[in-house]
Amino acid sequence: MRRAMSRRMFVTSVAVTPLIDGAAARAGATGDWLHTQSPAFSLYGRVSEKTLVQMARDLEDFDGLLRALHGVDTGPIGRPLPIYLTPRQFDLRRVRPGLVNVLGFYSASVGDVFAVMTTEGGEDQGRWVLFHEYTHHFMKQHAPAAYPSWLVEGYAEYFMTARFKPDVVELGVPSSRIAWLRGAVWSPFDEIVSRKAVAGKRSDITAFYAQSWLLTHYMLSDPERLSRLTRYATAVAGGGDPVALLPEAVGAPFADLERILKRYMTALPGRRIPRPPSGALQLTVAPMPASADDLLLENQRLKMGVPPAERPEVLAMIRERAARYPGDRLAELTLARAENDFGERAKAQALLRGRIAADPRDVEAIQMLGWSYMLQARADRAQAPRLLNEARDWFGKGFAIDPDNALLLFDYAISRRGEPGYPNDNAVNVLLRAQQLAPQVAAFRMAAADALMRRDRFDEAAAMVEPVFNDPHAGPERIQAKQRFEQAIARRRPTEAPTEGDNGAPER
Template sequence: MRLLLSLLLLLLPTPLLAQWKMAETERFRVYADMPARKLEQRAALLEDFHALLVRATGRDLPPGSPPLDVFLVSDMAQASPWRPVDPRVSGFYRASSGRISAFAMEDLPDSRIPDLAQTLLLHEYAHHFLLGASRNAYPAWYVEGFAEYYSTARFGNDSIDYGLASPVRAQTLVRAPWIPLERLLARDPSLLRGDDSAIFYAQSWLLTHYLFRAPGMRGRLSDYLKAYAAGADPVEAFRTHIDPDFRAFEAKLRRYVVREATYSRFNRIDETRPTVRITELPASASTMLMPMIAIEQGVPPDRREEALADLRQRAARFPGDPLALRALALGELQLGSPMAAADLLDAQLARTPDDADLLRWRAQAARLLGQPEVARTYLLRAMRANPQDWRTALAYSRLYRSTAQPMPDQALEALMKAYRLAPQVNDVVLDAALALANAGRTGEAAQVLEPLAWAPHGGPASELAQRMLVKARAGDVAGVQGQVEDLRRQQIAGGQIGRRR
């Protein structure tokens, strides 16, 4: 009986046998619990996709841009503990002041659409690339249409096809009533949610596909996007630069999707395959990795106590394990006691004194404990350990952050470096805009704010950016400062700002 039980335990899947790995390339760090060969192929595919975007658009991310962290999971709930995820979601992208990451399903075995999991992952990376490579404000339909257009790319040994039809979107276009063009073009974040979201994505894909590929449309699209970025009304700009007759234009789209849509093929030029380094993560990764990432990206206020208790319980299963201690230190820092976090971090820094993440977290603990000079010392060490870490540059600039006073040159330089490397992060954008306005550079502040102000999904950060943008375009420094001060007063009144000990 005991032998039979032992054999059954060996046959059953169990987290204890899971072996998370990291595949690292020049531009990506891909984490998953899957065979090394399969993980290597996923990472190489992402590098291939990046090269396609560069070749097709003529743009690239700034030199020194940090690798994007990509997490492939078997269940999307695994990707977001303590923060509910709609069960229909198969991938998402999150850019916070703690980390920029994309999350996607490893596979969707029950899907009738081949390679749907891959398509979703490429869609998320296209968002990251578009904002990082251009810094322009784009309408929601174009942001989503751009990602849809390139995400169907397929990679062969000798060629790359892109601009392929999306079976999911094509089916939706046939079955669902279309959103009127005036509403599709307008700034309406509600279209990305609820019952209209499927047809919104489908029409956005079709509109982008048509304007990219129909004869004479590329130039008109370029003029339209320039007008949009300059603040023109999106509906009137479309009439001016693309087509004044919306009824006739919609008829063109309907004909195009049925009979005229094409795709492109790149023949591969002699190229070297990307270098992919596989690292096996400790056994604790199956328990500690995703919760640690979730804490870096922020836990909802009403789940903080639960998250900390859960994390402490998880870490207790791996006494002395470096990853578990690291996660526990971050949990104490963000959710619990800065003093306890400082003690945990000091012990780890004694073993690895040049770890930039640990140094940055130790600086945050010092700030929370009212020790700004200690924090500055740790941040300077972190910048020496990893000069390209935008999170350290942002943290350093925040030692000198003021609503009404210009930053010292060194701090402003650090902040603008963070913005150059991570324009996808709302906190970086808002900090940079405020600092530029304080320095009297309101025109530059407006340019920084525009993409966030008209971000497709909207939200509080976008609404704040819109209000700041109006003041920055008017050259009203005090007005920009006032918008930030109003928000800070609301946060204090709501108990969102305070010192923890």
């Protein structure tokens, strides 16, 4: 269970100072990790330069495909999605211990928004996993809604096998799921459609993904079915029963659905569309400091949260590894994160002040220092007003450098909780802006919904949490979001218009 006082609880800064330590790189103290940046992605890879560059190009092509198909205008993309590419499944467990037989995962949690993938199963398999996870990220960014779980996963499965040819893109091509569908006993479709989360026995999870993929494929392959699917998704997003509404959308009762889909599977029509133009990417690959070998993935683990029982061992490990790299930015920020969350907070603050002295525009260090003072304020009520003012001062400095930093906006807004009159217009708009910048983060949605309800804006609050309560990957927030939705619907009244001229900038 997450604990607010013991970990970094929010998405990483939109604009983060590169983790490459300039002095170390110039001295040749580099490790196995490489980094490259494209418009929509920030890729870190312990893979070859050729593989890293090709993955970046493939991802940009895939982003262009999704934008073209969904009518998303080109333009400002926002924070590039960090992706960590490793050659071994073992490395995934450095971020999420306990993972077994997983080739990658996407995390949009209160700690950070990022993905970790392995190429151990081959580059094609790694590419499919990347495409699957990025589809989730894209839909949450550009079309958030309370889609049924089967459609969330079926949609990602459908697009992940996109094949890029010189002039066309092939969609709906056979996936690895078809082998399972031809040889296994299918689960009843009413069970598949009713599922709210991806959990259970491995055989149940496999059935869920495979049958959801085929059902989605079927619904997307015909214009009339696609139209009915759109109406179905809209109705479910508005609170409708995904099971009761499906027969009308499919045009057949549940009793006939397996037979219909097995017949459809024998032909399985694909789709060929003109390939969207690729941008002229000029990618620069830079070596990362040697500290990345020891700490880059561990830093991501800290952002996801460390259970209390594991913290002493993790803190000792981080301290020992960071000591190998005195003056290194990645090492000092990772150590500061661990010390701040479950070590010596004063040591964390000293490290962060040192990083800011070295680079006054280091937004990540500035944000972490402000957050550290917020945690200190919670532990020392007598000094809380002074410490919270100190925190807001740092958030303001960070905002002056990066005004579209979702994390700074969120931190600032929640620092106002407990004050008389919270939330005022500015706090509401700051939370709404943070959520707009990072809509994948359930904590941002929940905080914005809470603020809206406090201002009697119940319809807006209900719409804010809808995408969370059907998310198959959501954790405890899924239940909380459903409860908040029901509370908002029960209490809704005429909405209030936002105050003119209040654009979501923190008040200093």
